[in-house]
Amino acid sequence: MSIKSAAAVSLAKFFGYLSCKIRKSKGQTLPGFIAKKIDGNILSDLSQQVRGDVFAVMGTNGKTTTNALLYGLLTKEGKKVVINRTGSNMLNGVISAFVLAAGNDGKLDADFACIEADEFASGSILPKMKVNYLIITNITRDQLDRMGEVDIVYDKVLEAVKNFDGTLVINGDDVLTYSLALESGKKFVTYGIDEQVFDEASRSEIRESTFCKRCGSRLKYNFFHYGQLGDYYCEECGIKRPEMDYAAKDIKITEDEIAFTVNGKRIEIRAKANYNIYNSLSVYALLDDAGIMNDEMIKGFAEFDFRNNRENVYHIGESDIQIHLVKNPIGFQQKVALIKKDESEKDVVILINDEYQDGQDVSWLWDVNFEELRNENIKSITATGKRCLDMCLRLKYEEIECAYDFDVENVVRGHIEKKNRNVYLIVNYTGLYSSNDMLERLKKEYEEGEK
Ligand SMILES: [Zn+2]
Structure with missing residues (x-):
């Protein structure tokens, strides 16, 4: 930690404090902006100080819940964890999270960090931050411009991932995310849902990338989950839904609870929406692959309040x-x-x-x-x-x-x-x-x- 970084942190914290007093803003980005102005390497500096792994979560849907669940399980174990909150997932928001967690001397006392990153900002965040694991939840069309956005997001994330040395944790049910993992040449583990649990209302006819990213042919599906997620295969180039490293099986859904088995472990969550199986599965896959998951932690899934994240x-x-x-x-x-x-x-x-x-x-x-x-x-x-x-x-x-x-x-x-x-x-x-x-x-x- 250089004197410059320490100065960046303490000044940024001071201005962040002032801005909080002046207006009650929930998305904190000003401290990051100031710290970055003073020290261009601040994100690298602070993230390197995290004793254990730094986790990042990206993807069109589910990243906030996924990141909050990851954070919840780690803090329940008594770990000190840095997290950025909703609305702070661009570069300045990410830096702010680290700055605000650091002491005035610029020293960070943290076991882990859970960082949600916007796909469009990924190219400015990933190369500057220590990241050991990156979850990609899915790549689907977001609300902005109708034409070609999926391809733009795909290219942005792929470009960002090229600067990344850790392990990707990817949704194998999503042909785009899987194609990206293959194309990146990086190490990855896959997760997916083996049974058809989504009802007609959620399956409905939104199928965005029914064309193969690799060869352009129309993809075939054995079944759909929702959107473009499902059991896909391409007759032309042979890409198909992989055998998952972490597959949800024996899924049981009741009014307020969902239970499923992954690699012999039973996971229960108190959630009403089936897509929370994906959010839980990705977190399990990451923590298991990182060697952090244990039986006590598995109980934490059932204690996590899915409703309190965005769904209040x-x-x-x-x-x-x-x-x-x-x-x-x-x-x-x-x-x-x-x-x-x-x-x-x-x-x-x-x-x-x-x-x-x-x-x-x-x-x-x-x-x-x-x-x-x-x-x-x-x-x-x-x-x-x-x-x-x-x-x-x-x-x-x-x-x-x-x-x-x-x-x-x-x-x-x-x-x-x-x-x-x-x-x-x-x-x-x-x-x-x-x-x-x-x-x-x-x-x-x-x-x-x-x-
Ligand atoms: Zn193909």
Whole structure:
């Protein structure tokens, strides 16, 4: 640790502290920005100080939950772990996480680090940071520009991975991620789901890369999980879903729990959505391959609260309001499946914005199969946010009734006042923080009103 790095850390921490005082920002990026200005090698310096492995998680869907689970299991073992939080997964956010974890002398006391990295920022993060393991959850089309984005993300991640000396942990059910691992020439382990557990609602017709990345032929599938994930093979060049190093088998799904066996170990998770099998499986694969997994840790899976990561439930008055983030068609399709699976009566609110982070083009809504929302247990659907009319139109096209109101708080207050018990609030990116803040505020207001 040079004097320059120590100065970078202490100054960055000081300004980070000031900025926190001035405005309550949840995504911390300023300390990283300052530290990087003072010392260009700061990320390398700090990550090298981590005593054990540094883990990174990338991919279109599931990275925040995966990273939080990894962090949860390690800290439960009493380890000191650096983590960057949601909204801080670009270069400055990653540096900030290390800076804020370090002491004022620039010394970092950490056993591990769990870093979520945005695919578009991967090229600026990976070469500068010590990384021992990199999970790639999947590469699917995100919300931004419809044409060719999957290929752009693929190339970005591939380029970033070229500077990487550790082990890739990849979703073998995803032909794109698997193709990338093969093309990179790096060491990798695979995980996948061996049984068909996703229902019709989540399978639906979104199949993005049905063409072989290697030879361009149309891929064939023995079965689909969802999106492009499934048991694929190419008749032309021979690429096919690999025999997984970590395969989920004997899957049992109940109302609130999912259990599966991987390499003889039974894992139980308290989650409602089946895609959390992937999130758990990737974490298991990584920790097992790294030699960290033990029987005590396996119990930690059952203690992890999947709902508290992005999928928060707020109890306000007599209403339970659960907030879910959707960023792309595949993610939205999973939420539609989740709503359908919930057999109790419910009201659904869908907030669609079109800020830069959301993707200004909302035509991706047409790639979601909403038919499954035509359901007698759904009492009402209300679209809100700047593009609520687009959302309404999309549902009208499916002959599903939909009200609209540009003001989300109005809609939510209405449900609370009517004492509607089960409310789903589906939001896209920029709606997440503002809705969380709004719900926190309403919760306080109601709690104070009760006193
Ligand atoms: Zn092929």
